[in-house]
Amino acid sequence: MLEQLVGESQALDRAIAGEELSLKDGMELMNFENLHMLGAVADITRKKLVGDAVTFAASYYMNYTNVCAASCQMCAFYRKGHEDDAYTLTPEQIEKRVSMAKEMGATEVHIVGGFHPKLQLDYYEEMMRIIKKNHPHLNIKAFTAAEIFYLSKLTKNSVKEILSRFKEAGLDSMPGGGAELFHPDIRNKIVRGKCTGQEWLDTIEQAHNLGIKTNATMLYGHIEKPEHVIDHLIKIRELQKKTGGFITLIPLKFSLDNTELEQEKQVTHECSSVYDLQVIALSRLMLANVLNNISVYWVAYGKKLAQVALSNGGNDLVGTAFSEEIYRAAGKPTNSSVLDLANMVREVGKKPAQRDTFFNILKTF
Numbered sequence: 001m002l003e004q005l006v007g008e009s010q011a012l013d014r015a016i017a018g019e020e021l022s023l024k025d026g027m028e029l030m031n032f033e034n035l036h037m038l039g040a041v042a043d044i045t046r047k048k049l050v051g052d053a054v055t056f057a058a059s060y061y062m063n064y065t066n067v068c069a070a071s072c073q074m075c076a077f078y079r080k081g082h083e084d085d086a087y088t089l090t091p092e093q094i095e096k097r098v099s100m101a102k103e104m105g106a107t108e109v110h111i112v113g114g115f116h117p118k119l120q121l122d123y124y125e126e127m128m129r130i131i132k133k134n135h136p137h138l139n140i141k142a143f144t145a146a147e148i149f150y151l152s153k154l155t156k157n158s159v160k161e162i163l164s165r166f167k168e169a170g171l172d173s174m175p176g177g178g179a180e181l182f183h184p185d186i187r188n189k190i191v192r193g194k195c196t197g198q199e200w201l202d203t204i205e206q207a208h209n210l211g212i213k214t215n216a217t218m219l220y221g222h223i224e225k226p227e228h229v230i231d232h233l234i235k236i237r238e239l240q241k242k243t244g245g246f247i248t249l250i251p252l253k254f255s256l257d258n259t260e261l262e263q264e265k266q267v268t269h270e271c272s273s274v275y276d277l278q279v280i281a282l283s284r285l286m287l288a289n290v291l292n293n294i295s296v297y298w299v300a301y302g303k304k305l306a307q308v309a310l311s312n313g314g315n316d317l318v319g320t321a322f323s324e325e326i327y328r329a330a331g332k333p334t335n336s337s338v339l340d341l342a343n344m345v346r347e348v349g350k351k352p353a354q355r356d357t358f359f360n361i362l363k364t365f
């Protein structure tokens with residue numbers, strides 16, 4: 001199969017040979033017209049690295065507050081605090097929800113929120129302590145690097161100090177949100193009041209140095225050009241070479257509804273499925289030598305496209321996402337059970353496997 005693909009493009013040849021791809025290679029692949037061939041090379045690369053298992057976690061998503069000091073143009077979730085639907089959960093309310101999720105089979109709790117200008121560090125510590133006390137084996141995957149960076153500015157503590165305190169309070173891992181796209185030409189037009197790309201990377205590097213593994217994300221499908229996606233992937237790759245602390249990359253398709261980018265008509269439609277598949281394939285090929293896992297976030301894609309993406313380089317479906325307010329705010333359905341996800345995987349001829357946060361297999365189907 002691979003031999004038939006050699007000679008179609010220099011960049012594709014380099015990908016087939018397992019070489020590290022440059023920005024120029026990435027551009028060549030993004031402009032490569034034969035999506036099937038690109039997807040096939042990404043799929044073969046995926047198979048070489050992780051085989052045919054497609055993983056997912058039983059994950060509970062919780063947003064502790066939607067009050068946010070920032071006002072990103074790509075966000076439909078934030079409130080300023082005075083609106084009827086602005087909310088902030090108490091640590092006790094959080095624990096109650098986590099207990100319910102645990103009963104539903106969740107093995108991790110994914111906790112993120114807005115940049116609340118009044119919450120202090122003890123709120124976050126209390127939240128984690130109470131969860132750990134009642135559910136010591138549940139993985140607390142909480143707070144994006146952007147939240148941590150905001151908290152360091154708000155409370156005048158260093159990033160390292162905050163991460164150390166949070167780790168002590170029970171933080172096991174961190175999600176990859178807040179990365180958006182690092183390139184300032186794009187970032188400055190889609191986020192307002194959030195850390196720079198370099199500050200996100202520096203914060204994550206400190207987390208990795210403290211032994212806190214994290215995911216990475218990449219928000220695409222809005223106003224970027226292909227070079228900005230490739231630039232982002234290269235920056236993730238360079239940090240991964242340094243720390244080895246990333247668990248998976250989750251490319252996030254931009255969800256348009258109710259965002260300022262939509263209201264101001266800067267983006268009038270969501271990106272095509274062809275572009276989605278190119279991004280998944282490119283993510284696989286650009287990161288092939290440093291990261292095994294490329295996650296397909298089915299909540300944003302819908303189940304059918306997510307299934308196709310599993311043959312274009314993806315090897316993971318992220319998780320059940322019991323309750324996920326951020327995507328719901330932008331009009332996407334979010335609940336699915338472990339068995340639904342296993343069926344999705346089986347339907348495309350791959351082997352479903354439930355995993356934990358760190359991709360250890362817990363159960364096969």
Ligand code: SF4
Nearest residue numbers: 068070071072075078
């Ligand atoms: S993306 Fe995050 S930081 Fe930006 S407005 Fe929304 S909740 Fe706040």
